[in-house]
Amino acid sequence: MDIMNRSTSEFVLLGLTNTQELENFFFFIFLLAYAVTVAGNLLIVVTVTFDSLLYSTPMYFLLGNLSFLDMSISTIATPKMVTDFLRENKTISLWGCMAQMFFLHLLGGSEMTLLIVIAVDWYIAICKPLHYTSIMNRRVLVGSVLLSWAVGFVHTMSQMVFTITLPFCGPNIVDDIFCDLPRVLKLACTETYVLELLVTVDSGLLSFICFILLLISYTVILVSVRRRSSGGLSKALSTLSAHIMDKFLSVFYSVITPLMNPIIYTLRNQEMKAAMNRLRIQHIRSRQTF
Numbered sequence: 001m002d003i004m005n006r007s008t009s010e011f012v013l014l015g016l017t018n019t020q021e022l023e024n025f026f027f028f029i030f031l032l033a034y035a036v037t038v039a040g041n042l043l044i045v046v047t048v049t050f051d052s053l054l055y056s057t058p059m060y061f062l063l064g065n066l067s068f069l070d071m072s073i074s075t076i077a078t079p080k081m082v083t084d085f086l087r088e089n090k091t092i093s094l095w096g097c098m099a100q101m102f103f104l105h106l107l108g109g110s111e112m113t114l115l116i117v118i119a120v121d122w123y124i125a126i127c128k129p130l131h132y133t134s135i136m137n138r139r140v141l142v143g144s145v146l147l148s149w150a151v152g153f154v155h156t157m158s159q160m161v162f163t164i165t166l167p168f169c170g171p172n173i174v175d176d177i178f179c180d181l182p183r184v185l186k187l188a189c190t191e192t193y194v195l196e197l198l199v200t201v202d203s204g205l206l207s208f209i210c211f212i213l214l215l216i217s218y219t220v221i222l223v224s225v226r227r228r229s230s231g232g233l234s235k236a237l238s239t240l241s242a243h244i245m246d247k248f249l250s251v252f253y254s255v256i257t258p259l260m261n262p263i264i265y266t267l268r269n270q271e272m273k274a275a276m277n278r279l280r281i282q283h284i285r286s287r288q289t290f
Contacts, residue, residue, distance in 0.1 A: 008168035011097050011184070013090045014175045015081075027085035034078045041071035043276070051275040058136040059125065062118050065145050069111045076103045077178040084177075094168065097179040102160050105181070105203075110152030112210040117144040119217040127224045155206055159199050166190060 016026055048054045048064030055061060077100065084090040092100070125132050159181060166188040174183050181199055185192045 008094060008170070008172045008187075010091045010093050010172065011179065011187070012173045013084060013092060013177060013179075014173060015084055015090055015177055023085040027082060030078060030082050030085070034074060034082060037074045037078075038071055041067040041074075045071070047275050047279060050279060054275045058121055058132075058141055059118075061141050062114065062121055062145070065148075066111065066114055066118065069107050069114065073104065073107045073111065076100060076107065081177045092179060097174075097184065098160065098164055100179045101163070101181045101184065102156050104178075105156035105159060106152045108152070109155035109206060110148045112206060113148035113151040114145070116210055116213050116217075117148060119214050123217050123221050126221050151206075155202065158202055159195075162195050162198070166192065166195075 015023070017023060044067040045064050048060050048067075055064075080092065080100075121136055124135050128135070163181065163185065166185070167190055168187055169189040171187055174180065174187070176183055182196060185196050185199065
């Protein structure tokens, strides 16, 4: 049968290694990382949602949404990756692969946009404290979150609307641990140079714009707090260093970044720990009443 008349129904993921001992090791490492990621981010989401003080605070409202995105990003790729460590035949269906790429780009674009919103929130809180509550009101917060989702949707649709129409009838081996869009495009049995260029420009431009805006916002914050007390500078540097450290680890996007957000924000933030303690006390009292 001619190769152009065949249709690929699944892809084979090569994974990290072909050694069974290493795959068993990676299975426990990634499973532990995923469990901590989900537990940590879920803890933040629940704490922010059920603690009225944190829920009404713009910073924690945005943090709760960031944790939800982190938890979702990790869930899109990691469970499949973990189970594949125990399988000899690491396959994923064509539409399963398309869905994975769609949601990774949707959530990834949304998170990058939300990080800019968080940076702006920090700028207003540090540089314009007297106007903070009036500027970052509930309507602005909800609109900012919806905007981040809209940017992520446009980002993923601008690429996936062309990808799902491509014919896949030849090689079906993806040299990765999950469906990576540039690698999948190379498997199409048609010319994809223009689409590959579009994906590169689209993702690269979004990442570059986010990086520049974050860099500008951080620079303005640091310049502003430098004129104030050393205590204010120390607090700002602590907040920014935690955020920057998190983003440097984004190379391990589907596991490490979602894992680091709850660890950084939960362990370093006194208000978050106080809110968790309040919820724990409320839970204990509610059980005692019954």
